[in-house]
Amino acid sequence: MSAPTFLLRAASPAKSKADAVVVGLVPAPTSGRRKSGPRAVLAPGAEDVAKAYGRKLEPLLSSLGLKGQLGEATRIPTNGLLGSPQLVLVGLGADPDHTALRRAAGNAARVVTNCASVALALPADELPLLRAVVEGWQLGGYTFTQFRSTQPESDAPGQVVVLTPLARRKEAARLVEETQVVVRATEQVRDWVNTPPGHQTPPALAAAVAAAGAPLAKGRGATVSITVHEEAALHEMGCGGILGVGQGSAAGPRLVEITYTPKKPVAHLALVGKGITFDSGGLTIKPASSMKEMKSDMAGAATVVAATYAIAELGLPVQVSCFAPMAENMVSGSAMRPGDVLTTYGGRTVEISNTDAEGRLVLADALGRAVERKPDLVVDVATLTGHMVVALGDKVAGVLGDDATVGKVLESAATAGEPMWHMPIPEEMKARVTSSRIADLAQHDWVRWGGGLFAAAFLREFTGGLPWAHLDIAGPSFASGTSGHVTAGGTGFSTATLVDLARSLAG
Ligand code: BES
Ligand code: MN
Ligand code: ZN
Numbered sequence: 043m044s045a046p047t048f049l050l051r052a053a054s055p056a057k058s059k060a061d062a063v064v065v066g067l068v069p070a071p072t073s074g075r076r077k078s079g080p081r082a083v084l085a086p087g088a089e090d091v092a093k094a095y096g097r098k099l100e101p102l103l104s105s106l107g108l109k110g111q112l113g114e115a116t117r118i119p120t121n122g123l124l125g126s127p128q129l130v131l132v133g134l135g136a137d138p139d140h141t142a143l144r145r146a147a148g149n150a151a152r153v154v155t156n157c158a159s160v161a162l163a164l165p166a167d168e169l170p171l172l173r174a175v176v177e178g179w180q181l182g183g184y185t186f187t188q189f190r191s192t193q194p195e196s197d198a199p200g201q202v203v204v205l206t207p208l209a210r211r212k213e214a215a216r217l218v219e220e221t222q223v224v225v226r227a228t229e230q231v232r233d234w235v236n237t238p239p240g241h242q243t244p245p246a247l248a249a250a251v252a253a254a255g256a257p258l259a260k261g262r263g264a265t266v267s268i269t270v271h272e273e274a275a276l277h278e279m280g281c282g283g284i285l286g287v288g289q290g291s292a293a294g295p296r297l298v299e300i301t302y303t304p305k306k307p308v309a310h311l312a313l314v315g316k317g318i319t320f321d322s323g324g325l326t327i328k329p330a331s332s333m334k335e336m337k338s339d340m341a342g343a344a345t346v347v348a349a350t351y352a353i354a355e356l357g358l359p360v361q362v363s364c365f366a367p368m369a370e371n372m373v374s375g376s377a378m379r380p381g382d383v384l385t386t387y388g389g390r391t392v393e394i395s396n397t398d399a400e401g402r403l404v405l406a407d408a409l410g411r412a413v414e415r416k417p418d419l420v421v422d423v424a425t426l427t428g429h430m431v432v433a434l435g436d437k438v439a440g441v442l443g444d445d446a447t448v449g450k451v452l453e454s455a456a457t458a459g460e461p462m463w464h465m466p467i468p469e470e471m472k473a474r475v476t477s478s479r480i481a482d483l484a485q486h487d488w489v490r491w492g493g494g495l496f497a498a499a500f501l502r503e504f505t506g507g508l509p510w511a512h513l514d515i516a517g518p519s520f521a522s523g524t525s526g527h528v529t530a531g532g533t534g535f536s537t538a539t540l541v542d543l544a545r546s547l548a549g
Contacts, residue, residue, distance in 0.1 A: 045226065046202045048176055048218050050209040055124070055163035056090035060203055062117070062128040063161045064150045065091050066143075067103075069110040069136050082110030085134050086165040087205065094123050103131075111135055112142060113525070115149040126161065130154055138165055140174040141459045145526030147175045148182025151198070152524070159201040166206040169217055174459065175204060176221045177538070181527040184229055186236045220356060224541050227352035228534030230254065234344040235520065235532025239320035239337040243293030244368035245272075247319055247340060251298050251347050251366065258302075258354050265304055266354050271297040279387060279411075281367075283403035286384040286394070288369035290324060290377025295369035297408065300347065300362075302354040307361040309547040312417035313350060313540060314408045316401045316424035317343025317368035324371045324397030325379055332428070338532060339401070341519035342423040343368060349540035360544045363415045367404035371397070383481045386504070387411060393481035395488065401426045402485065402497050406504045413506035419447060420510040421543065422501060423536055425519050429493035433465070436517035439536060440465040442498035443511035451511045451539065454546055458538035462513070468492065471499030513539075 055063050066085030080103035084092045092099055108114055114133030120126060132150040135142045143164060154160050162179065166172040183198050208214040234242070234250065242250070248270045258266040273294040276285050281297060288295030298317075318339035322328060328336070343366035350364040378384070382394045384403060387410035392403065401424050412420055430440045438461045441448050448464050455462040474496055478484040483503060487496070498512050518535040521528050 044196070045180060045222060046198065046200050048222070049201065049203045050214055050218065051203050051205055052207055052209040053205060054090040055088060055161055055205055056094040057125045058161040058203065058205070059125050060159040060161035061126065061157035061199065062130055062154050063091065063124060063126040063163055064130040064132055064154065066134040066138060066146065066164045067108055067110040067114065067131050068134050068138060080104045082108045082133070085138060086167070087163045091124065091129070091163065098123070106131070108133065112145055113149065115153040117153050128157070140170045143171055144174040144178035144459050147178025148527030151179045151182035154199060156197045157199045159203065160199040161203040161205055163205045166204060167208065169208065169213060170457070172204065172206055172208055172214060173217055173221045176218055177225055178527040180222070180225045181228060182529070184232060184529045186233060186531060189238065223352050223355050224538050227348040227541065228537045230348045231341065231344040231534035231537050232529070232532040235338050235341050237337070239370070242319055242337070243291070244288065244296045244317070244319050244370055245293055247317065247343070247368050248296040248298050254347070255300060255351055258351060266300065266302050266351070269299045271299065280385065280389070281387050281407040282385040283387070283392070283407040284367045284369055286378045286382065287318070287371055287400040287403050290372040290374040291370035293370055295367070298347070298366040298368065299411070300350050300364040302350055302362040304357065304359045304361065306359055308359050308549060309419070310361040310363070310415070310417040311544055311547060312363045312365070312412040312415060312420045313346035314365045314405060314412050314420065314422040315342035315344070315346035316340070316405055316426065317366050318401060318404070319368060319370045321371045321398070321400065322373055324377050324400065325373060326397040327373055328398060335520055338520040339425050340368065341425050341515060341532060345423050345534070345537050345540065348534070349537050352537070352541050353544045356541070358544050358548045360547050362544065363412060363417055365408040365412050367408040369400070369404055371400045390483060390503070391481040392483045392485050393478040394485050396486040399486040399497070402500045405501055409501060409504035413504070413508055417508065419450070419547070420505055420508050421451065421513065421540065423513045423515060423540070425516040426497050426514045427494040427516055430465070430514040431517040433494060434463055434517060436522070437461055438463050439518050440494060440514040441511055442467055442495065442514070444509055447509045447511040450546065451513065451543060454542035455539045457542045460536055460539050461518070462539070465495060467495055467499050467502065471496055475500045475503060
């Protein structure tokens with residue numbers, strides 16, 4: 043989908059000549075509410091629309107039965123009452139903060155079809171709210187049609203006029219531009235996650251990642267460099283984790299390393315992302331129902347790569363070292379076995395007891411490479427465990443690591459509107475990850491409880507004691523249905539958080 047043009051105007055929504063005008067609805071204050079009256083009222087930003095409708099507004103809202111709840115989005119003809127022929131009423135809920143606006147704008151985007159232009163008269167009178175409207179609108183309208191035999195013609199508005207009192211402020215125009223960089227990164231992650239695994243083996247994903255970054259890496263004075271390590275190089279480097287996981291696949295594993303080096307970096311951030319292009323579980327094979335969405339097991343790699351490119355595009359003064367290990371976890375005569383011992387990058391040995399706990403093995407090598415660069419902060423992103431989904435549901439990511447780094451990530455997540463929750467690494471985990479009788483570390487111990495925490499404790503062994511946070515996005519990286527700005531399939535979850543983290547490190 044091609045991105046619409048966003049324009050900022052301080053104009054009246056009642057006079058707008060756009061093909062549709064979107065206004066917000068909030069629940070009516072219960073105190074002054076009459077029995078037969080509407081249960082919702084127009085939100086700030088729509089005052090002129092309320093005036094244009096006058097006494098017709100109350101009965102209209104009553105008859106539509108709208109409550110001002112999130113999820114509501116209704117399109118009606120204006121019959122000449124407004125400059126625009128159509129009015130879209132979108133529920134914002136009782137607390138229209140940036141999170142609610144992002145969701146509401148996403149819902150609105152899917153209702154406004156067959157229009158060349160649209161005006162958004164939502165309460166976007168502060169910069170974070172304006173950002174949420176732009177993000178929500180564009181992400182909510184995301185589609186993935188590459189694998190349809192006929193391409194549906196997009197009837198999404200090419201021009202989106204955001205009506206806001208901030209329109210004349212320089213920061214507002216800049217914010218919209220920056221927001222679109224982040225949105226495009228999120229869409230890139232969605233595209234990569236949605237691509238079928240047969241079309242996106244590790245070599246194919248590595249090539250796609252390199253192609254996406256090529257414009258940034260081109261020419262003299264380029265600040266981005268991209269290296270794709272193929273199998274022979276991985277052998278030479280001693281990346282036994284990546285090789286072990288990939289050895290059952292007909293498509294060889296890869297490690298993509300990207301560095302972004304701005305002129306005067308004020309901080310150095312390392313990003314590491316799990317890139318399993320398909321996770322069958324290996325010989326410890328998954329049941330069918332757990333395997334069906336495992337093309338999404340490369341979401342972490344897609345996220346750190348897209349975030350790195352976005353940070354470079356924004357020119358943030360933060361050096362980024364990005365590591366994306368890629369492998370396909372398959373069943374075959376050459377597959378890694380339970381009982382095998384792998385030697386990870388740097389020499390530490392790991393006893394395998396469950397080939398389905400593969401993410402931590404590719405991350406071990408990549409983290410080992412990352413800490414060698416001596417970054418100020420290491421963040422890894424991975425669809426690592428079903429345990430985290432059991433604990434937090436499929437909308438919330440777990441964040442584990444040292445308190446200070448976890449705190450920074452949570453702050454950025456709040457700014458980005460991406461729900462995350464601090465999970466602990468209990469002390470007992472240290473003994474569990476070192477419980478192998480024959481190798482340095484145990485990859486897994488078949489104790490049923492705390493598997494997501496065990497996984498983090500295992501990863502911690504490879505962080506060299508640096509400030510570190512681990513994001514387990516197994517739940518929110520993939521959505522079973524569409525709602526708000528989150529569309530079914532790959533979500534791009536945590537891309538915006540990583541970019542904001544770099545922004546906050548930049549000060
Ligand atoms: N890729 C899965 C985790 C996953 C589960 C991602 C659900 C998305 C949705 C991971 O490789 C895995 O299989 N984890 C195991 C770990 C266990 C063997 C310790 C799991 O969750 O069962
Ligand atoms: Mn697995
Ligand atoms: Zn996996």
